[in-house]
Amino acid sequence: MAVEGQTHLREIIEEWEERAAGREERDALFETVSGRPIKPLYTPENLEGFDYVEQLGVPGAYPYTRGVQDNMYRGRLWTMRQFSGFGSAEDTNARYKYLLDHGQTGLSVAFDLPTIMGRDSDHPRSEGEVGKCGVAISSLADMEVLFDGIPLDKVSTSMTINAPAGLLLAYYIAVGEKQNVDSAVLRGTIQNDILKEYIAQKTWIFPPAPSMRIITDIFAFCRDHVPKWNTISISGYHIREAGATAVQELAFTLADGFAYVEAGIEAGLDVDEFAPRLSLFFNAHLDFFEEIAKYRAARRIWARHMKEKYGAKNPRSWLMRFHTQTAGCSLTAQQPENNIVRTALEALAGVLGGTQSLHTNSMDETLALPTEKAVLIALRTQQVIAHESGVANTIDPLAVSYFVESLTDQMEEEAEEYFRKIDELGGVLKAIDAGFFQQEIADAAFAYQKKIERGKRVVVGVNKYEIPDEELTIEVLKIDPEVERIQMERLARVRSERSAADVEKALGGLRQAARDGTNVMPHFLACARAYATLGETLDVLREEFGEYKERPIF
Amino acid sequence: MAKKIRVLIAKPGLDGHDRGAKVVARALRDAGMEVIYTGLHQTPEAIVEAAIQEDVDVVGLSILSGAHMTMFPRVKALLAERGADHILVTGGGIIPEDDIEALGGEGIGQLFGPGTNTDEIVGYIEAAVS
Numbered sequence: 001m002a003v004e005g006q007t008h009l010r011e012i013i014e015e016w017e018e019r020a021a022g023r024e025e026r027d028a029l030f031e032t033v034s035g036r037p038i039k040p041l042y043t044p045e046n047l048e049g050f051d052y053v054e055q056l057g058v059p060g061a062y063p064y065t066r067g068v069q070d071n072m073y074r075g076r077l078w079t080m081r082q083f084s085g086f087g088s089a090e091d092t093n094a095r096y097k098y099l100l101d102h103g104q105t106g107l108s109v110a111f112d113l114p115t116i117m118g119r120d121s122d123h124p125r126s127e128g129e130v131g132k133c134g135v136a137i138s139s140l141a142d143m144e145v146l147f148d149g150i151p152l153d154k155v156s157t158s159m160t161i162n163a164p165a166g167l168l169l170a171y172y173i174a175v176g177e178k179q180n181v182d183s184a185v186l187r188g189t190i191q192n193d194i195l196k197e198y199i200a201q202k203t204w205i206f207p208p209a210p211s212m213r214i215i216t217d218i219f220a221f222c223r224d225h226v227p228k229w230n231t232i233s234i235s236g237y238h239i240r241e242a243g244a245t246a247v248q249e250l251a252f253t254l255a256d257g258f259a260y261v262e263a264g265i266e267a268g269l270d271v272d273e274f275a276p277r278l279s280l281f282f283n284a285h286l287d288f289f290e291e292i293a294k295y296r297a298a299r300r301i302w303a304r305h306m307k308e309k310y311g312a313k314n315p316r317s318w319l320m321r322f323h324t325q326t327a328g329c330s331l332t333a334q335q336p337e338n339n340i341v342r343t344a345l346e347a348l349a350g351v352l353g354g355t356q357s358l359h360t361n362s363m364d365e366t367l368a369l370p371t372e373k374a375v376l377i378a379l380r381t382q383q384v385i386a387h388e389s390g391v392a393n394t395i396d397p398l399a400v401s402y403f404v405e406s407l408t409d410q411m412e413e414e415a416e417e418y419f420r421k422i423d424e425l426g427g428v429l430k431a432i433d434a435g436f437f438q439q440e441i442a443d444a445a446f447a448y449q450k451k452i453e454r455g456k457r458v459v460v461g462v463n464k465y466e467i468p469d470e471e472l473t474i475e476v477l478k479i480d481p482e483v484e485r486i487q488m489e490r491l492a493r494v495r496s497e498r499s500a501a502d503v504e505k506a507l508g509g510l511r512q513a514a515r516d517g518t519n520v521m522p523h524f525l526a527c528a529r530a531y532a533t534l535g536e537t538l539d540v541l542r543e544e545f546g547e548y549k550e551r552p553i554f
Numbered sequence: 555m556a557k558k559i560r561v562l563i564a565k566p567g568l569d570g571h572d573r574g575a576k577v578v579a580r581a582l583r584d585a586g587m588e589v590i591y592t593g594l595h596q597t598p599e600a601i602v603e604a605a606i607q608e609d610v611d612v613v614g615l616s617i618l619s620g621a622h623m624t625m626f627p628r629v630k631a632l633l634a635e636r637g638a639d640h641i642l643v644t645g646g647g648i649i650p651e652d653d654i655e656a657l658g659g660e661g662i663g664q665l666f667g668p669g670t671n672t673d674e675i676v677g678y679i680e681a682a683v684s
Contacts, residue, residue: 113567113569117568119568128625129568129569129619129624132620132621133618133619202570202594241573242571243573331668333667334669366648366667368648369620442580449581459669472651479620550593550594552591553591554575554579
């Protein structure tokens with residue numbers, strides 16, 4: 001019977017192939033946004049040898065392909081978390097309260113570049129950058145204003161901060177202390193993913209070795225004192241934004257993740273003590289099915305490596321939780337309202353891929369930081385998907401689709417191929433030194449750009465359906481130039497009111513820890529409480545650890 | 555044989571977004587120009603020093619961090635101080651229309667936003683330098 005069925009299947013597919021070959025196809029690229037060729041039809045033949053239990057299983061159980069929770073969105077919807085921060089701590093605090101009032105369920109802090117690079121607002125290199133692409137935080141005093149009136153035991157907060165992540169976490173803990181909130185109940189995430197900084201985002205301070213040491217210090221400190229905190233958000237987002245393909249994003253991100261796992265194990269930690277607090281962060285680009293397959297493959301790869309390669313025993317170490325942000329690089333400055341539609345499609349892919357939290361970009365982000373109205377539409381997009389589209393009613397509805405499972409399997413195989421290549425280069429740090437990731441990404445970015453410029457890939461409003469002499473019709477956010485002055489004043493006040501002896505003592509303690517290898521986190525906390533500034537604190541580590549320099553390639 | 559156009563592509567300030575800078579650098583090189591890329595996190599002083607040392611015709615600044623109103627005029631002024639105001643200062647990034655106009659008024663060349671075809675940048679530089 002089975003054989004007869006298969007014969008019949010082959011027969012009808014052959015007949016279809018013949019008929020389809022006689023039909024002319026449109027002049028278009030039948031490939032994903034990453035350049036992956038796509039067949040016109042997927043059938044059971046593409047899933048030969050497919051084993052449901054082995055490959056998929058059920059949600060909430062190994063290998064977690066279908067999702068990390070038993071009931072997924074029927075239990076709790078994903079966290080709607082809009083990344084936001086601009087200007088002064090006062091401005092951003094007001095935006096947070098606005099978003100919380102409109103149903104957002106978690107905070108996500110965007111810092112300005114001086115903060116990200118560990119410089120005070122009054123440092124000469126900060127000029128022109130203060131409060132521009134995020135909020136300026138130069139000491140605990142700014143952080144107190146940022147979270148004024150926001151109870152830290154009630155919200156969860158994600159902070160996009162990497163090189164200075166431990167210090168910003170210390171500020172957050174110190175704000176909690178002032179609100180009488182114990183660090184044990186704080187919930188949130190620090191991005192803290194320095195490897196992707198060297199690979200793609202390029203906002204580093206220290207060289208790789210001391211950076212990895214600070215990260216494992218954070219793992220150990222949080223295990224003991226901030227157990228509900230996600231100590232790292234291993235990020236593919238920036239790798240993708242820099243131009244990587246979907247499978248490069250998948251492979252490089254997971255390779256980074258495994259490098260942190262190995263660093264933790266080498267630092268003497270038990271894998272099950274820190275792995276449950278690791279989380280990931282992926283991009284949601286426009287190619288709908290490829291993105292969904294990417295998330296599903298990521299969960300399966302993570303589970304298999306954690307269990308089989310790293311010997312994790314706790315199922316919490318096997319399951320890969322992740323945040324998603326829609327692709328900023330897919331948005332266009334031309335006809336910006338169309339970005340609302342792009343973002344909706346991308347967000348839907350994130351949800352069908354089983355994300356734990358989601359940021360939807362605003363339509364105006366190729367022009368400036370988003371206005372309040374644009375952010376509200378972006379948040380509403382998530383709410384429409386959650387409550388109106390019906391997709392949250394059932395779990396992983398695309399499972400066993402011949403197409404989606406083929407893509408998922410293919411991407412897993414290709415990621416494994418990249419892992420082998422990275423191993424051959426001597427691991428992630430060596431591959432960074434060799435410029436491997438950087439070159440792969442630059443090549444992919446250039447290939448993509450060329451396809452658009454030759455008109456092979458259509459971008460609506462950019463190389464097709466343009467509006468000649470289009471006038472910008474949406475409002476654009478301007479950063480108040482007063483920000484720089486407000487920041488300078490607060491910094492001056494902090495410096496004059498604090499105890500110089502306390503600051504010196506705290507900075508001295510940090511220097512000693514940096515030298516003798518004891519955990520730096522308690523010293524970050526001491527510096528925070530003494531109101532040592534961000535720049536002063538990280539200057540100590542600059543002196544001890546040195547600064548990283550990249551060999552520029554293009 | 556005509557002298558090749560020499561271009562310095564630079565990332566001033568603290569901004570780490572280098573996708574656009576690298577794509578443009580490669581496109582200019584493919585179009586036959588000599589391209590020098592400074593790498594990230596450069597001060598205006600270091601950029602101007604490199605421009606003079608490398609004897610370039612054009613400096614292209616890539617800024618996506620919002621610091622353009624500080625960085626473009628600074629580079630322009632430093633070039634003038636060094637007697638090198640014949641060097642064209644152009645660039646791109648996330649730069650609002652009003653700011654592009656204001657910078658144009660200060661002698662900054664054309665600035666290119668997201669979605670620009672690199673052929674357009676090549677054409678602009680060739681026309682401006684010749």
